[in-house]
Each structure stands twice: as structure tokens, then as C-alpha cells.
Amino acid sequence: MTKKTRLLVILLSVVMTFALSFTGCKVPDAPQDDSADTETETNAGIDYMALVNKESSLPDGWEEALQITTITNSVGDEVKTESKAYDAYCALKEEVEKDLEGYEGGEVKLELDSAYRSVAEQQKIWDDFMEKYGEEYTTTHVAVPGYSEHQTGLALDLYFTIDGNDVYENEDLVQYTDIWEVIHARLAEHGFILRYLPGKKDITGYAYEPWHIRYLDDPTVAKEIMDKNITFEEYLGKISSHAATVDYGTSELYTQEEMDAAITEFKKEFENWLGCELHSVKYAGDECNSEENIAWLNSLGEGKDYTQVIEFITDFHSPTEAELLEGTAWEADKEYTDYQWWLAREDGGAWELVSMGYE
Numbered sequence: 163m164t165k166k167t168r169l170l171v172i173l174l175s176v177v178m179t180f181a182l183s184f185t186g187c188k189v190p191d192a193p194q195d196d197s198a199d200t201e202t203e204t205n206a207g208i209d210y211m212a213l214v215n216k217e218s219s220l221p222d223g224w225e226e227a228l229q230i231t232t233i234t235n236s237v238g239d240e241v242k243t244e245s246k247a248y249d250a251y252c253a254l255k256e257e258v259e260k261d262l263e264g265y266e267g268g269e270v271k272l273e274l275d276s277a278y279r280s281v282a283e284q285q286k287i288w289d290d291f292m293e294k295y296g297e298e299y300t301t302t303h304v305a306v307p308g309y310s311e312h313q314t315g316l317a318l319d320l321y322f323t324i325d326g327n328d329v330y331e332n333e334d335l336v337q338y339t340d341i342w343e344v345i346h347a348r349l350a351e352h353g354f355i356l357r358y359l360p361g362k363k364d365i366t367g368y369a370y371e372p373w374h375i376r377y378l379d380d381p382t383v384a385k386e387i388m389d390k391n392i393t394f395e396e397y398l399g400k401i402s403s404h405a406a407t408v409d410y411g412t413s414e415l416y417t418q419e420e421m422d423a424a425i426t427e428f429k430k431e432f433e434n435w436l437g438c439e440l441h442s443v444k445y446a447g448d449e450c451n452s453e454e455n456i457a458w459l460n461s462l463g464e465g466k467d468y469t470q471v472i473e474f475i476t477d478f479h480s481p482t483e484a485e486l487l488e489g490t491a492w493e494a495d496k497e498y499t500d501y502q503w504w505l506a507r508e509d510g511g512a513w514e515l516v517s518m519g520y521e
């Protein structure tokens with residue numbers, strides 16, 4: 163390195179450090195280490211690939227081994243995150259904000275809503291909900307203490323500010339699909355995955371949450387999961403006992419991957435049927451892709467030029483009387499069988515749900 167370039171590098175790093183301090187990431191408000199008894203202790207004690215969901219609880223000794231970084235976010239809340247995941251978040255934030263420069267709504271800044279929650283804090287949330295809303299509501303909306311991924315410190319809920327204004331509420335956040343697209347595209351390279359994918363509620367136990375990301379500490383694994391559009395459960399081969407069984411049958415037309423893409427697509431609609439539980443999915447067979455059916459779905463899809471059709475037959479259970487929403491067509495607490503889902507795609511296009519119901 164010549165003297166000149168060395169000077170340039172030093173100058174550049176000074177500028178970079180200066181720029182970084184503005185993200186709020188390099189200077190946490192109150193950096194602290196909740197667990198470490200010694201300076202040399204690292205987070206070797208935690209398994210970054212640990213699965214915590216409604217069926218798998220936090221591994222023993224987790225809270226003792228966890229090292230935490232604490233910051234204050236834009237709405238003034240204190241947020242705690244596992245330290246390595248926090249550093250990865252800072253790198254993610256920097257890149258996402260750069261990607262979003264020139265966003266039409268104004269300057270976008272990534273923020274952290276909630277990350278680490280102790281078992282005691284989760285217990286408090288649980289108790290508050292039980293008192294306010296009762297058991298039925300609580301069990302469907304709040305993770306049982308010990309079974310929330312937030313207790314790992316590796317699960318982060320994101321939000322953002324646009325032009326200095328907080329976009330904080332879930333119902334507002336979901337509107338910004340363009341911003342989420344930019345964020346999600348950067349996750350894997352920093353070792354994060356999107357945890358609760360659309361159309362996978364029967365596997366993860368949660369409906370789509372664009373803001374909930376999970377740190378895995380391994381960009382290669384994260385990239386494989388994100389590229390395949392699968393859940394962490396599917397990657398680990400630990401499918402929930404509530405997940406629908408799938409019978410792919412035999413097909414000369416479609417690979418299992420193509421069928422999975424179609425199944426995920428119709429499940430996005432099914433997830434809106436509150437309280438309904440999908441039990442089984444069966445591929446209807448290659449004869450579903452008949453000229454007649456292609457013409458039928460084209461007649462339903464306005465301006466579409468579908469060239470392929472796929473059909474699935476499902477069994478599902480309707481909600482109990484107490485859970486049944488007003489105005490829904492289902493009889494309470496009944497097993498519906500052979501319910502059909504029809505999807506189609508144009509040449510080179512993705513599957514679209516076109517029709518469903520009983521023929």
C-alpha cells in the first residue's frame with residue numbers, strides 16, 4: 163500500500179465511522195451485557211440454529227448463556243437483542259437504508275420494535291391477556307411462556323420511520339410491500355431469514371409477519387432457506403403436528419416443487435379463514451389440466467391467458483361455535499371433505515388461485 167492510498171483508507175474509515183454513528187447502531191444507548199460473568203465469555207453457549215415454536219420450547223440454560231445488547235428505539239422503548247444478532251441487524255440496516263435512498267415517501271430508517279423477551283416478560287404478557295381477554299383469545303394470540311421465539315433474543319421485529327414519522331402499527335406496516343421487498347432481499351446475506359411466511363401458518367403456527375426476522379448466524383443456510391421459500395421448520399425437517407398432510411400422487415406434469423408453490427398460494431387464502439384448520443391436501447391428478455378446465459379458468463380470470471391448470475382436494479375443519487365469525491358460511495365444528503382448489507398459470511408465470519369450492 164502506498165502512502166497516498168493508506169492515507170485515503172484512513173480518511174475513508176474516519177468518514178465511515180462518522181457516517182455509521184448516525185445510524186444509531188454503532189453507539190447503542192446503553193450497551194450492556196446481562197449475563198456475562200467474565201470478559202472472555204462468548205455466546206458459544208447458545209445454538210443459533212435452535213428451533214423455538216409453539217411445539218419446541220427454549221433450550222435449557224439459554225437465558226444464562228445469552229449475551230444481550232440494549233438500545234432505545236425511535237418510539238423510546240428499550241429493546242434487547244442477542245449481541246451478534248444485533249451487530250448483523252446494524253449491517254442490514256445500513257444496507258437497506260442505502261438501497262432505499264430516494265424512496266418517494268421520504269427517507270426510510272429501519273428500526274427495532276421488539277426482540278428479546280425473557281420468560282418472565284412473556285409470562286406477564288400471557289397473564290395480562292388472560293385477565294383481559296380470556297383463555298380462548300389468549301391461546302390463539304399469545305405464545306405460551308417458554309415457547310416464543312422472542313425468548314431466544316434471535317427473533318427481531320422490525321418497523322421503520324419514513325421522513326421521521328414512525329410506521330409502527332402492524333396494520334400500517336403491512337401496507338409497505340415495496341419496502342419489505344427491499345428488506346427481505348437483504349436478510350440472508352446477514353444471516354437472517356423471514357420466519358413467518360405467507361401460506362405456511364399450519365407449519366409455523368403464525369400467519370404472515372413481514373417484520374419478524376430470525377437470526378441464524380449462517381448466511382449460507384439463510385440463503386438456502388430464503389431461496390427455497392421454505393420455513394425454518396421445513397428446513398430442519400420438523401414439521402408441526404398441526405401441518406396438513408400432503409399427498410402429491412404421481413404426476414408427469416408437475417414436480418413436487420411446482421405443486422408446493424401452488425399449495426402455498428392457495429393456503430394464503432385459507433389462512434384468512436379464521437379458526438379453520440387444514441387437515442389434508444391431495445393432488446387431483448394430471449387430468450385436471452384438461453383443455454376444458456383451462457378454458458373454464460380462462461373464462462374466470464379476466465384478461466388472462468392461462469396455459470396450465472392444477473387442482474387440489476382438501477379436508478378441513480371449521481371453527482367451533484365460539485370461534486365462528488358472524489357471516490361465515492361454515493357450519494360450526496364440522497369436518498369438510500373434498501373441498502377443491504383450482505389454480506392456473508400463464509406461460510412462465512406463477513400459480514394464481516382462480517376458483518375454489520364444491521363443483
Ligand SMILES: [Zn+2]
Binds near residue numbers: 312319373374
Ligand atoms: Zn415477532
